[in-house]
Amino acid sequence: MKGNACERLGIDSKQIHLPEETTTEQLLDQIEKLNEDETVHGILLQHPVPNHIDERLAFDTIAIEKDVDGVTSEGFGQTAFNFGKFPSCTPAAILEMIDFYHIPVEGKRAVVIGRSPILGKPVSMMLLNRNATVTMCHSKTENLPEVIQQADIVIAAVGKPSFVQGNWVKQGAVILDAGYNKGNIGDVDYDSCVEKAGAITPVPGGVGPVTISMLLKHTVLSAEWKTAKGNI
Numbered sequence: 502m503k504g505n506a507c508e509r510l511g512i513d514s515k516q517i518h519l520p521e522e523t524t525t526e527q528l529l530d531q532i533e534k535l536n537e538d539e540t541v542h543g544i545l546l547q548h549p550v551p552n553h554i555d556e557r558l559a560f561d562t563i564a565i566e567k568d569v570d571g572v573t574s575e576g577f578g579q580t581a582f583n584f585g586k587f588p589s590c591t592p593a594a595i596l597e598m599i600d601f602y603h604i605p606v607e608g609k610r611a612v613v614i615g616r617s618p619i620l621g622k623p624v625s626m627m628l629l630n631r632n633a634t635v636t637m638c639h640s641k642t643e644n645l646p647e648v649i650q651q652a653d654i655v656i657a658a659v660g661k662p663s664f665v666q667g668n669w670v671k672q673g674a675v676i677l678d679a680g681y682n683k684g685n686i687g688d689v690d691y692d693s694c695v696e697k698a699g700a701i702t703p704v705p706g707g708v709g710p711v712t713i714s715m716l717l718k719h720t721v722l723s724a725e726w727k728t729a730k731g732n733i
């Protein structure tokens with residue numbers, strides 16, 4: 502889908518599909534080649550990588566100026582401290598949608614379900630920077646439905662189909678479903694949640710396509726900035 506979107510925009514893209522048994526070292530070599538390739542302006546390493554690969558090391562090998570998905574420690578740190586160029590694409594998409602629909606954030610209670618490096622953690626930082634009161638939930642969270650009950654804004658980033666139930670959410674809550682599971686199913690049980698929600702994103706046709714737009718936007722900006730620098 503990312504490749505097709507690039508084609509529509511006239512961006513050259515290549516998908517490098519490495520076999521599952523690839524070692525961390527081989528992956529780092531591949532990333533370093535892309536870092537050195539002058540024609541490449543953006544690198545996206547698809548999360549999650551297989552367990553035997555050191556994902557943090559692989560993310561941190563991406564050159565900061567090509568880190569269009571905000572996955573390096575430096576990129577994440579910039580997002581957390583509210584000054585980076587490229588936040589992670591899905592969190593950026595979520596904030597884009599919140600702003601487009603004028604959803605108030607300041608002072609509101611946001612509950613984020615999931616804490617992955619590309620989604621739950623960075624979106625929590627971005628909401629915090631917008632003065633939400635943020636609760637980050639994960640697989641060890643106790644009484645999750647009670648925590649979600651408090652939320653004005655629910656961000657579902659769990660990776661479990663139709664996980665969030667309508668009877669867990671407060672009447673009028675804004676629900677953003679970042680989930681994308683087998684069979685095009687989100688992390689939110691849409692039918693029960695739509696009854697309670699003040700606003701809700703569908704799957705498909707919600708956060709996913711906006712994520713791809715953010716990836717293309719970051720890549721175009723990266724290319725433009727490089728060209729501008731080259732011309733100085």
Ligand SMILES: NC(=O)C1=CN([C@@H]2O[C@H](COP(=O)(O)OP(=O)(O)OC[C@H]3O[C@@H](n4cnc5c(N)ncnc54)[C@H](OP(=O)(O)O)[C@@H]3O)[C@@H](O)[C@H]2O)C=CC1
Pocket residue numbers: 548549591614615616617618619620621638639640641642645657658659660661679680681682688708709712713
């Ligand atoms: N639309 C888009 O652009 C994108 C969609 N996605 C989708 O979003 C979902 C999440 O992706 P991603 O963040 O990469 O997934 P990860 O598997 O990396 O992270 C899932 C998170 O959910 C938490 N979790 C798992 N089970 C529970 C539970 N029962 N209760 C509470 N928390 C739980 C995990 O907790 P713990 O840390 O304790 O293990 C973890 O933090 C997936 O459906 C994925 O396909 C992802 C990226 C982009």
Ligand SMILES: Nc1nc(=O)c2c([nH]1)NC[C@@H]1CN(c3ccc(C(=O)N[C@@H](CCC(=O)O)C(=O)O)cc3)C=[N+]21
Pocket residue numbers: 502545546547548549570572590591619681685704705706707708709710711712713
């Ligand atoms: N480093 C990294 N960054 C990511 O952003 C990232 C990742 N790893 N790993 C995998 C997940 C998944 N993901 C999706 C993006 C768009 C759609 C999307 O556009 N979906 C369409 C589906 C359309 C259809 O299938 O018909 C929709 O929701 O409407 C889905 C899923 C990004 N991810």
